[in-house]
Amino acid sequence: MLKIYNTLAREKQIFIPMVAGKVSMYVCGMTVYDFCHLGHARVMVVFDMVSRWLRSSGLDVTYVRNITDIDDKIIKRANENGEDISVLTQRFIDAMDEDSALLGVLRPDIEPRATAHVDGMIDMISALISKGHAYHAENGDVFYSVNSFAKYGKLSGKSLEDLRAGERVEVDTFKRDPMDFVLWKSVKPNEPSWDSPWGKGRPGWHIECSVMGACHLGKHFDIHGGGQDLQFPHHENEIAQSEAANDCTFVNYWMHNGFVRVDDEKMSKSLGNFFTIRDVLKKYDAEVVRFFILRAHYRSPLNYSDKHLDDAKQALTRLYTALRGADVVAKVDETAATYEAFKAAMDDDFNTPEAVAVLFDLANTFNKSGDLAAASQLKGLANILGLLERSPEVFMQGGSTDGLDVSAIEAKITARVEAKKAKDFAEADRIRQELSAQGIVLEDGPHGTTWRSA
């Protein structure tokens, strides 16, 4: 029985899909004007894990993750670069795809782009205007009237009075209420635009997700996810738009992942304290990064530092070390107690830290007993999380070898074996130290000497 923490209810709830056996899930994806940072990596990995677990549980999942390819920052960046918006966005979509593939993130079933749904947005905005939930203001923009939606604030737990009391809300004279938000922006010089009943312009941000969700999953669907920072105003506004326009519940379960932090502060573009995925991957194996993310619960804050990634690398190495030379196929035995424990953890709001602990228990069991069933189970359960998918040798020899190629390393190993045979332990130790200085660790086992990257 899967339980999901529903932001809307502020508690874990038993997950009941609208259609038995099927799950419709929408996740707010990236605005593509720059490389993805670790915060984006967390969203991608977390909801990849969620979709994998749902599928592993036998559910037929339709996973939609949108791409925002039109917005203020994109326009600004394209103008700065003097390039076409579509060239800019495609370049960063490609980069995102590369990064996510390295992180073991499976492609969502549908990746709709905002620019391909402008007609749908115009339709929804028209519907909102005709129902009295939106108005065409003097400056040409179309705004959503928050007063017209009684449940405004139900997701974020905010009331309009409290929001208005905040001094930080900039007063826009064209709005009827300071909290009203823009649905359609009238065209400005050097900006792309689309024709609409309100003249040339372009959509506001929030409307795209309402439209793309409905277009691909229906007006009412199961799960909507995203980063915690989208809870307000983005998701609140999505609810207001969708429910006012469609006269039905928009989403049953709202999921929000916690932030990646640096020095206990949120990693963000505006704070400038972000690390791009590709920067981190220069130093750390992508699976280590994925493991680092899944080792923490998705709703908890996750502090980034080299020390923590080093720690994650050591831990993941322990799992791979256990499987080294085991030559087993991943195979999940659902009757085993370890599966029960793993399932119980995952069904408890995707408790990956506890699920990962089961992996270590299995590694320990296998190390002690050599029971191949434990190794298969370890690999099988880890694979559900998108972990331990490579051969141990590839993982363990994949680090920095200081420019040495494999044949050179093997030649050194052969020379050392000869020295050992001749009882020349001084020479044997010298060779090992030489390799050690280059990041190679030699290990003498019952079946000969093996090597790995430090």
Added chain:
RNA sequence: GGCGCGAUAGCAAAGCGGUUAUGCCGCGGCCUGCAAAGCCGUUUAGACCAGUUCGACUCUGGUUCGCGCCUCCA
């Protein structure tokens, strides 16, 4: 100011009203020519103050500290 979240051992991170979380690091031992890996053992917990209870890290209240949202943000 409004709303919300959190505080667990050296570090990271979970569950749980009473029974070893887990990983990394440290220490002792086994194994090894020496190592490494592994195995066994082991040191460090539950911010603070009250309350409920036979019993609280776990529930309740308060205090302190940290963080987030309220503006673009995953």
